[in-house]
Amino acid sequence: MRAAVVEQYKKPLVVENVPDPVDDAGGVIVDVKACGVCRSDWHGWRGEWPGFTGGDLPHTFGHEFVGVVSDAGKSVTQFKPGDRVIIPFTLGCGHCWFCRTGHSNVCPDITMPGFTYDGGFAEYVHVPNADSNVVPLPDAVSFQEAAGMGCRFMTAYHGVVEVGKVHPGDWLVVYGAGGVGLSATQIASGAGANVIAVDIADDKLDLARKVGAVETINSSTTEPIEAVRDITGGGADMSVDALGIPTTLRNAVGSLRRRGTHVQIGMTPEGEGGEVALTINDLITNEIDYRGSFGMPTVEFRYLLDQVSTGKLHPGDLVTRAIGLSDVNEALDNMTTYKTVGTSVVTDFTH
The missing domain is CATH 3.90.180.10 (Medium-chain alcohol dehydrogenases, catalytic domain)
Known part of the structure; x- marks a missing residue:
């Protein structure tokens, strides 16, 4: 063969x-x-x-x-x-x-x-x-x-629906408008959530709007955390890192309101390259719910x-x-x- x-x-x-x-x-x-x-x-x-x-x-x-x-x-x-x-x-x-x-x-x-x-x-x-x-x-x-x-689509479905438990009316910010991020955008939008897509490429953000995003942010020209807080009136109910690099992971967690839920779908490299620093006290004092999702x-x-x-x-x-x-x-x-x-x-x- x-x-x-x-x-x-x-x-x-x-x-x-x-x-x-x-x-x-x-x-x-x-x-x-x-x-x-x-x-x-x-x-x-x-x-x-x-x-x-x-x-x-x-x-x-x-x-x-x-x-x-x-x-x-x-x-x-x-x-x-x-x-x-x-x-x-x-x-x-x-x-x-x-x-x-x-x-x-x-x-x-x-x-x-x-x-x-x-x-x-x-x-x-x-x-x-x-x-x-x-x-x-x-x-x-x-x-x-x-x-x-x-x-990408099945992974996003499990992460958004089963792990994240997205609700109609939730503000969900998705970092990365690649395959997983676009899938998460379509799925969450179909479930009634208000999706904000974040990426560095306008063509990907255009496609994100076509599949359901109500707002898009180009993070190469706009500070995304403050933009998400402005759009949502204080922070997203749920965030998804669909890429798996330190910048998108930290920004996704930082975009949440108090008691928000983060779902990590994007995978990092093995070893030290996959170690990402987070401020644990912020997770604790804001009661952030951090969840992993696989397949x-x-x-x-x-x-x-x-x-x-x-x-x-x-x-x-x-x-x-x-x-x-x-x-x-x-x-x-x-x-x-x-x-x-x-x-x-x-x-x-x-x-």
């Missing part, structure tokens, strides 16, 4: 023929029809997350993939060849306490396609523990749109997919480019310089 392979960190991916994945009794093989290119892939490509990948190269990234089951192991009861499926990027073991209580995204034995093993920048991917991990994809949702909801458990997918199927949410609006495997290099390079607008999705695996 063809795959876009990282042979050296920070160097162009090589599109080449690699061995097909091997199935097991409890897994399925997915014929990949579309795969999003995410900033998490960028972190991996730059070698910033060796704890996820084990640091071993060559490696195939790609964790936002959807497709059709091409083969099912003998123990699989819920899926068969020909089924349309979407795959969470966090795959639980299926039998631990966290998986059994609906929190597969924090399973201690989690596996992640594209990170802990080769992923969706390829024609085929193996998915283990299929009955507990694979999710049926409704016919009403196209493969391209489903790949667009991949990591989305399998059990929540039906709520998200039902909203997409019925047209209440539109992740396809965030897909701005359909590309081929070799174009992943350009998408990753653009992330380095923050030139991406919306989501790029691989739909052509022939070049």
